[in-house]
Amino acid sequence: MRTVVYADGGCDPNPGPGGWGVVIAGPDGPIDLCGGEPGTTNNRMELTAAIRALESFPEGAQIEMRCDSQYVVKSVTEWMRGWKAKGWRTTTGEVKNVDLMKRLDALAAARDVRWTWVRGHAGDPMNERADRLATRGRREARGLPAPAPQAAPQPLPALSALPQAAAASAPGLAAPAPNLAPAPSLAPAPGPRTAPVPIDAALGLEVSRAAKRAGQTTSAFVEEALRLVLALGPEATARLRAELPGQPAAPKASPRSKPASAA
Structure with missing residues (x-):
């Protein structure tokens, strides 16, 4: 598509x-x-x-x-x-x-x-x-x-x-425009404080599609994914990622040598 x-x-x-x-x-x-x-x-x-x-x-x-x-x-x-x-x-x-x-x-x-x-x-x-x-x-x-x-x-x-x-990053160009919609007549209710995280635009489109498939808003989907990664920690996240199709397998520990049997 x-x-x-x-x-x-x-x-x-x-x-x-x-x-x-x-x-x-x-x-x-x-x-x-x-x-x-x-x-x-x-x-x-x-x-x-x-x-x-x-x-x-x-x-x-x-x-x-x-x-x-x-x-x-x-x-x-x-x-x-x-x-x-x-x-x-x-x-x-x-x-x-x-x-x-x-x-x-x-x-x-x-x-x-x-x-x-x-x-x-x-x-x-x-x-x-x-x-x-x-x-x-x-x-x-x-x-x-x-x-x-x-x-x-x-x-x-x-x-x-x-x-x-x-x-x-393009020299001499203005930053992207914010939402062009006019400001509402009433101030919206205060929500949770957020911070923008710049990532690649193509990845942003993938995240939006994944959120739609999950039946969630994009912000809720991203927040849930981040909380999961933080809860797992970097080592567990790396192991799970390595088990995904198309990802390089995690290195396996070499087996310990067995003692020679008695004659």
Whole structure:
């Protein structure tokens, strides 16, 4: 089953401050990523959005990438093969944005990606969400506060903070956007204090799927797993992990030699 991803980017003016946004359709709800650059172009931000999306998945992952940029979709599905055969050159010179094109090509080649063009600003809620994230990234690149959301999007899953480590590690890019939903009119009841734990985005998706199969919320599933590991301790956990299919077997102690029998 393919994971659906929306990617969008843009500048205002073009060239000028730009932003990119990514929405990953996780099993518990969408996961948001965004960032921006103070001086760039529309096309570079569109390419960057697709690159950041693919970087969130391991090699071999099955993805449906939905973009409202024909420049991105046609570059990968129609034009890139010819560019590569000619040494990344066209009849007028080097391919534009060749650094991003090469990176996108390498990432897509290592994953099973289906590229789909969607019409922008046509009422697709996930595409609109990606557009709002790109606007947020562009404003942050200009040092402006994030804009108020136009509509309440779907709530983010409990693991929405998981891709932050990957996104924050990219130089010159803003941190992923928090939940875009407007603040409720009444303050929520205080809950238990929590702390975000950054892990790989692909692992976060696996945890979300496992929690769904167990009929639990993601946060409850993770908390139960952590308590079990802490209760078992590192040695018992390692032994159990070694007994799982596909895991290397734990080393066995060599048998003691038996004394020779009396003649």
